[in-house]
Amino acid sequence: MERAAALTPDRHLIEEKVAGQEILKGRFLHAFRDTVxxxxxxxxxxxxxxxxxxxxxxxLLDDGRLVMERQFRYPMGRVMIEFPAGKIDPGEAPLACAQRELLEETGYSAREWVRAGVLHPVISYSTEFIEIWFCRGLTLTRPQLDEGEFLEVFTATPQELLNGCRDGAITDSKTLIGAMWLQNVLSGAWKLDWQR
Known part of the structure; x- marks a missing residue:
């Protein structure tokens, strides 16, 4: 019975576009209103x-601590605690973006990388996806922040991260998902295939 249900197409759930209208094209956001x-x-x-x-x-630092950031997020009107992250440029490979953003924001470069997965943070109103990358073998140089970018880099233990998630100090969805990944990786439940 389960197999038959798995093979059933999702036609009864799918919406089809009838017409579309662009409502905003900014430097960063591109918004649409479709009739479906x-x-x-x-x-x-x-x-x-x-x-x-x-x-x-x-x-991941060699001593087990994590590199994190504090950054003011204008729509929220407050400083948020997050893992480093950044937007993929046109034509840029996700790993190249991860390497670039890590260096720009934190000043660290990494010897080893592994793609863990992907998340869709706001499925009800955005096509956004965020690839999750772990990195280790970190070497500190100097941050190269973009013009107009201000943030504070700090380190935290995995337990401090989890405490912040539990206590509500960390509410950023990508960082919460990152904490879940980290917890499962550190426990040995989820394996990563590290590459240099």
Whole structure:
């Protein structure tokens, strides 16, 4: 019975675009309002943002601490605690983006990298995806922040990270998912295939 259900197409859930309208094209955001046909034949509108994708790095120091950031996020109106992350440039490979962003934001370069997975942080209104990368064998040089970018780099133990997630000090969705990945990797439940 389960196998038959798994082979059933999702047609009864799929919405089809009938018409579309661009409502904003900014430097970063590209927003649309589409009219869609619902599975029951009715119509409604969907507003969403097209996003080029991003990467998040989980940098592991040799002593087991993590490299993290504090950064003011204007839409939230407050400083947020996060793993380093950044937007993928047009034509840029995700690993190249991860390496570039780690160096720019934290001043670290890494000897080993591994792609852990992907997350979709806001599936109801954005195409955004964030690739999750672990890195280790870190060497500190000097941050190369973008013009107008201000952040504070700090280190935390895995337990401090998890405490921050539990206590509500960390609410950023990508960092919460990163903490889940880290916890499973450190426990040995999830294996990573490190590459130089």
């Amino acid at each position: 046909r619902l599975p029951n034949g009715g119509e409604t509108t969907r507003e969403y943002v097209v996003h080029p994708g991003a990467v998040m790095m989980i940098p």
